[in-house]
Amino acid sequence: MTHAAFLVIAALAVASALGLVLRRNAIHGALFLVVNLGSVAALYLTLGAEFLAAVQVIVYAGAIMVLFVFAIMVLIPGKEETGLDPRRGWRLLALPVGALLALQLLLVVRAGVGPVAPAAAVPGGVEAVARLLFTRYLLPFELTSVLLLAAMVGVLLLARRRV
Amino acid sequence: MSLAADLGIAFGRVAFVMLFVLNMGGLLTWVERKQSAIMQDRIGANRASILGLRLFGLFHPLADAIKMLTKEDFRPARADRVLFGLAPFVSVFFALTAFASIPFGDTLRVGGREIPLQAVTLNVGVLYVFAMLSLGVYGVMMAGWSSGNNFALLGGQRAAALMITAEVAIGASIMGVIMVYGSLNMMDIVRGQGALLWGWLPAWGIVTQPLAFVLFLTAGIAATKRIPFDMPEGESEIIGYFVEYSGMKFGMFAMADFLETVVIAGMTTSLFLGGWQVPYLDAAGVRLPWGWTWALPHLLVVLLQVGAFVLKVCAVIFFMMLIRWTLPRFRYDQAMRLGWLGLFPLSIANIVLTGLVLLLWGGRP
Numbered sequence: 001m002t003h004a005a006f007l008v009i010a011a012l013a014v015a016s017a018l019g020l021v022l023r024r025n026a027i028h029g030a031l032f033l034v035v036n037l038g039s040v041a042a043l044y045l046t047l048g049a050e051f052l053a054a055v056q057v058i059v060y061a062g063a064i065m066v067l068f069v070f071a072i073m074v075l076i077p078g079k080e081e082t083g084l085d086p087r088r089g090w091r092l093l094a095l096p097v098g099a100l101l102a103l104q105l106l107l108v109v110r111a112g113v114g115p116v117a118p119a120a121a122v123p124g125g126v127e128a129v130a131r132l133l134f135t136r137y138l139l140p141f142e143l144t145s146v147l148l149l150a151a152m153v154g155v156l157l158l159a160r161r162r163v
Numbered sequence: 164m165s166l167a168a169d170l171g172i173a174f175g176r177v178a179f180v181m182l183f184v185l186n187m188g189g190l191l192t193w194v195e196r197k198q199s200a201i202m203q204d205r206i207g208a209n210r211a212s213i214l215g216l217r218l219f220g221l222f223h224p225l226a227d228a229i230k231m232l233t234k235e236d237f238r239p240a241r242a243d244r245v246l247f248g249l250a251p252f253v254s255v256f257f258a259l260t261a262f263a264s265i266p267f268g269d270t271l272r273v274g275g276r277e278i279p280l281q282a283v284t285l286n287v288g289v290l291y292v293f294a295m296l297s298l299g300v301y302g303v304m305m306a307g308w309s310s311g312n313n314f315a316l317l318g319g320q321r322a323a324a325l326m327i328t329a330e331v332a333i334g335a336s337i338m339g340v341i342m343v344y345g346s347l348n349m350m351d352i353v354r355g356q357g358a359l360l361w362g363w364l365p366a367w368g369i370v371t372q373p374l375a376f377v378l379f380l381t382a383g384i385a386a387t388k389r390i391p392f393d394m395p396e397g398e399s400e401i402i403g404y405f406v407e408y409s410g411m412k413f414g415m416f417a418m419a420d421f422l423e424t425v426v427i428a429g430m431t432t433s434l435f436l437g438g439w440q441v442p443y444l445d446a447a448g449v450r451l452p453w454g455w456t457w458a459l460p461h462l463l464v465v466l467l468q469v470g471a472f473v474l475k476v477c478a479v480i481f482f483m484m485l486i487r488w489t490l491p492r493f494r495y496d497q498a499m500r501l502g503w504l505g506l507f508p509l510s511i512a513n514i515v516l517t518g519l520v521l522l523l524w525g526g527r528p
Binding site: 027028031034050051053054055057058061062063066067069070073074126 | 243246285286287290291293294297298300301304305307308316319320323324327330334347
């Protein structure tokens with residue numbers, strides 16, 4: 001049962017990732033990315049990590065990608081972006097970077113993560129995540145919030161100059 | 164046998180919620196007309212009749228559906244085929260699924276089984292409803308963009324901006340409730356509201372979180388994109404994101420707004436109005452503060468609780484419609500200012516205040 005669910009969801013994730021890369025239309029690509037993020041959330045659900053799944057949907061699919069789609073809609077309303085890309089040469093970089101990423105993935109899979117303790121031991125996983133976040137990973141957590149704050153202040157500064 | 168029964172129960176739970184939300188949504192088209200008519204001293208829709216039977220215009224939703232289904236399903240030549248067709252379904256889908264983790268009753272015990280009366284039992288139910296509401300934006304944005312019409316695009320962007328604003332405020336105002344009742348599970352939150360403060364006052368969310376209640380309801384009405392927050396569509400004069408839609412696809416967008424109204428009313432009921440709780444009624448029967456008790460059979464208690472939930476949802480919807488027919492529309496910038504400079508900071512202040520009170524009092528109800 002869980003095996004079949006995993007296969008279906010994983011196929012959806014891979015298909016939507018391919019759609020993201022292969023579609024010319026930026027809006028279609030962004031919407032495929034939303035589907036991809038949603039299917040990853042479904043994978044978290046099959047592992048019993050309800051909290052992580054909900055946060056994945058709210059933060060990535062519901063907030064960040066909405067802003068992405070919003071920005072693309074404002075900037076490219078039509079099909080003007082079909083001409084030749086002036087920075088086509090940069091695309092060659094994709095090959096070595098992609099190869100490196102594939103190698104890393106391969107190494108991780110070969111090393112084997114081993115059997116992971118099921119997250120379902122804690123209902124929803126909220127408390128487990130919170131405990132780790134506010135004890136062992138407190139410093140990275142706080143640093144991330146400072147980073148986000150700095151980005152927010154920066155955006156405000158840039159936007160104010162225009163008005 | 165056991166598996167079949169389990170499947171049947173699961174199906175029944177989902178079907179009850181689905182039918183409840185869908186029928187409420189359909190009924191709201193009638194309520195909207197009749198309530199506005201009463202408020203404006205008119206008679207309201209009463210023409211549709213079956214064999215001379217009019218029933219206060221209750222057949223109008225049926226007549227509407229037949230009209231919508233038989234209209235031409237028009238698609239503009241420049242529209243994005245796939246997204247144009249998909250958009251109304253996305254809108255309705257997320258509005259429908261959002262209700263799944265809202266409990267409509269306590270645990271029902273039948274033949275040795277314990278059936279929690281909600282479609283899906285989720286430990287992060289509050290976040291689930293919130294996530295589904297936030298995904299509803301995509302239907303609106305897809306509709307605006309795929310129509311191949313600049314006015315629709317602008318309408319879609321207004322709608323997206325408004326819904327994001329509303330959702331930020333909704334998310335921040337829910338936090339206070341979660342802190343007070345100490346759970347993300349809707350069922351636990353409703354159970355927590357069954358406690359009595361000082362021995363007599365039901366610890367409903369509206370009592371423990373009055374500020375959050377006002378903020379949540381305001382943001383919730385904004386999320387449904389209806390008056391006074393209807394500048395995404397402005398059905399009477401400005402052009403909205405579904406301007407190119409006709410027939411049932413147009414009907415689905417209107418339906419999605421009604422369904423969202425039901426969901427927001429369900430959320431308000433569960434988080435702030437005690438959900439299925441009836442004051443002074445617990446699993447054994449009536450228990451009044453001065454010690455008078457009256458034992459009631461289990462089935463009757465559950466029935467009373469489900470009835471209370473439905474009644475509360477209807478009352479909240481009535482209140483939302485009252486506002487819809489009373490206030491004039493906000494201008495776009497006014498709505499944005501209200502959301503980002505009013506609702507959002509107040510919600511954050513509410514979180515800090517709730518945290519302080521919980522720390523000083525050192526306990527939950």
